[in-house]
Amino acid sequence: MYDIRVHVGEGTGLAEASAKNRPAGGHLAIGLILPVGAAVLYELAFRSGLVEARLMPPPSRIFQTLWKLAVNGELVTHIVATMYRVAAGFGLGSAAGILLGALTGSSATARQALDPTLQALRAIPSLAWVPLFILWLGIFETSKIALIAGGCFFPVYLGVMGAIENLDRKIVEVGRAFRLSRTALARRILLPAVLPDTIVALRSASGLGFMFVVAAELMGASEGLGYLLVDGQQLGKPDQILASILCFAILGKICDWLIVLVARPFLTWQDSFART
Amino acid sequence: MLTLEALCKTYPNGTEALQRVTLDLQAGEIVALVGGSGCGKTTLLRLVSGLEHPSMGTVGVDGEKISAPHPAVGIIFQEPRLLPWLSVAENIGFGLDHLPKGERAARVDEALLKVGLAGYGPRWPRELSGGQAQRVAIVRALVTRPKVLLMDEPFSALDALTRASLQDHLLALWEAHRPTLLLVTHDVEEAAALADRAVVMQPRPGRVFADIAVPLQRPRDRLSADFVEVKRVILAALDGSLSAPAADVKTQGAPSGWW
Ligand SMILES: Nc1ncnc2c1ncn2[C@@H]1O[C@H](COP(=O)(O)OP(=O)(O)OP(=O)(O)O)[C@@H](O)[C@H]1O
Ligand SMILES: [Mg+2]
Numbered sequence: 001m002y003d004i005r006v007h008v009g010e011g012t013g014l015a016e017a018s019a020k021n022r023p024a025g026g027h028l029a030i031g032l033i034l035p036v037g038a039a040v041l042y043e044l045a046f047r048s049g050l051v052e053a054r055l056m057p058p059p060s061r062i063f064q065t066l067w068k069l070a071v072n073g074e075l076v077t078h079i080v081a082t083m084y085r086v087a088a089g090f091g092l093g094s095a096a097g098i099l100l101g102a103l104t105g106s107s108a109t110a111r112q113a114l115d116p117t118l119q120a121l122r123a124i125p126s127l128a129w130v131p132l133f134i135l136w137l138g139i140f141e142t143s144k145i146a147l148i149a150g151g152c153f154f155p156v157y158l159g160v161m162g163a164i165e166n167l168d169r170k171i172v173e174v175g176r177a178f179r180l181s182r183t184a185l186a187r188r189i190l191l192p193a194v195l196p197d198t199i200v201a202l203r204s205a206s207g208l209g210f211m212f213v214v215a216a217e218l219m220g221a222s223e224g225l226g227y228l229l230v231d232g233q234q235l236g237k238p239d240q241i242l243a244s245i246l247c248f249a250i251l252g253k254i255c256d257w258l259i260v261l262v263a264r265p266f267l268t269w270q271d272s273f274a275r276t
Numbered sequence: 277m278l279t280l281e282a283l284c285k286t287y288p289n290g291t292e293a294l295q296r297v298t299l300d301l302q303a304g305e306i307v308a309l310v311g312g313s314g315c316g317k318t319t320l321l322r323l324v325s326g327l328e329h330p331s332m333g334t335v336g337v338d339g340e341k342i343s344a345p346h347p348a349v350g351i352i353f354q355e356p357r358l359l360p361w362l363s364v365a366e367n368i369g370f371g372l373d374h375l376p377k378g379e380r381a382a383r384v385d386e387a388l389l390k391v392g393l394a395g396y397g398p399r400w401p402r403e404l405s406g407g408q409a410q411r412v413a414i415v416r417a418l419v420t421r422p423k424v425l426l427m428d429e430p431f432s433a434l435d436a437l438t439r440a441s442l443q444d445h446l447l448a449l450w451e452a453h454r455p456t457l458l459l460v461t462h463d464v465e466e467a468a469a470l471a472d473r474a475v476v477m478q479p480r481p482g483r484v485f486a487d488i489a490v491p492l493q494r495p496r497d498r499l500s501a502d503f504v505e506v507k508r509v510i511l512a513a514l515d516g517s518l519s520a521p522a523a524d525v526k527t528q529g530a531p532s533g534w535w
Binding site: 171173176177189192195268270271 | 350401
């Protein structure tokens with residue numbers, strides 16, 4: 001005979017849901033172990049006389065320099081100058097990237113007409129434009145912002161164009177089956193579908209923005225974090241150079257984090273965003 | 277009320293996917309479209325949905341010609357095709373934009389309840405199993421209360437148990453408003469379980485081979501002798517469609533009194 005037993009399951013709790021809501025503080029602490037640990041070790045090595053400190057100052061001296069710059073107000077001036085350039089260049093470059101990427105991504109004609117030229121321009125190392133920009137736009141803000149904008153443009157352009165090209169046609173068809181108008185299709189299907197790739201592109205563009213602001217400021221500026229670098233080199237102040245580098249690290253991280261923060265509410269549907 | 281008249285479709289690459297298909301569906305009728313791979317079932321559904329245009333012939337709903345997606349015609353694809361950036365509830369309400377918020381929410385909740393997914397509204401599609409996602413896709417098409425519902429092998433990716441339970445869900449949903457249902461399947465059991473009529477198609481070029489009435493009462497007992505017999509008849513027609521000479525096009529009526 002068959003012996004069939006039926007087990008009725010217990011109620012499933014909501015335990016799985018609560019695991020997701022772990023505070024983000026834990027991740028932050030884990031991430032800090034390596035840099036803070038390295039700094040503390042180096043400080044200890046310096047205090048015990050194990051390392052020569054003239055060219056590689058210990059963290060305490062870097063913070064001292066930073067503090068001095070902060071107190072006399074110079075640091076703010078430099079940060080504001082640099083951030084203004086990055087923001088303007090990044091804003092202009094990524095706006096142009098989004099517009100042109102959307103255009104070439106959605107229209108085959110536009111792609112045939114524009115993409116070869118843009119790809120050729122992309123092949124030119126951005127820094128090669130510097131002499132020309134200086135001739136055309138002068139040595140002040142405009143040429144710096146143009147350089148940064150140029151650097152930020154390409155990752156955004158490529159990212160947006162690729163995202164639209166790779167759009168899942170099956171999902172677009174759902175929009176058509178529900179008789180969405182062209183604008184509704186763009187707003188309800190296209191935009192959310194290309195958003196993740198666009199955010200990734202913007203993040204890499206903001207990284208490039210900082211790279212190019214340093215290049216621009218190294219080549220001649222009277223203020224800005226890049227100027228602090230040059231100044232520190234010429235006056236033999238490695239602590240000032242390292243203080244500036246530290247500022248770049250922190251500002252770059254903050255900008256990246258801001259982009260993620262703004263984008264997060266729109267991307268919680270993604271696996272990757274649910275996890276971080 | 278759904279009429280396909282001498283429908284032909286030749287793709288730009290020269291493939292003759294459909295050749296003069298004529299079908300007539302009564303209001304509230306469930307018709308299963310059965311046939312071997314590549315005989316034009318998906319093509320036929322896409323023509324009826326208005327997503328694709330026929331090379332010749334017409335599709336009409338209540339006498340109105342279909343040339344673009346039509347509010348009275350809903351379609352469910354082989355994959356759920358849920359929008360990953362919308363919650364389950366928002367996915368279901370996707371076609372209800374014109375309704376006031378309250379009524380939309382009420383319809384969505386009612387739909388979730390009917391397919392056994394009450395409380396799943398706030399979830400993301402990625403948090404659903406395949407069968408759950410397909411249930412959501414079904415109600416997404418049904419909440420707009422289309423007069424005609426097209427389904428392209430909606431359960432083919434699921435295991436037999438899930439499939440049987442979803443077929444029951446589908447029938448329960450269909451009961452509420454009794455849309456005309458055109459269902460593509462390659463599963464003879466599915467055709468016998470759901471359909472009032474099974475239309476068997478023949479490939480290269482795609483056309484109707486046999487039109488078999490299924491004279492079974494609902495609910496149907498899948499183990500009954502009648503049910504098994506219906507399955508046998510459809511299967512026999514299917515075999516015939518694949519081995520019959522490609523040249524002669526004929527439509528068989530249901531053999532009367534065969535059960
Ligand atoms: N977009 C297309 N362009 C050219 N030929 C196509 C296209 N779509 C389908 N075909 C061809 O049309 C014929 C019918 O295809 P269709 O997808 O309608 O078959 P089907 O009955 O749905 O098959 P299956 O059961 O495998 O899903 C096939 O020979 C196929 O190769
Ligand atoms: Mg198919």
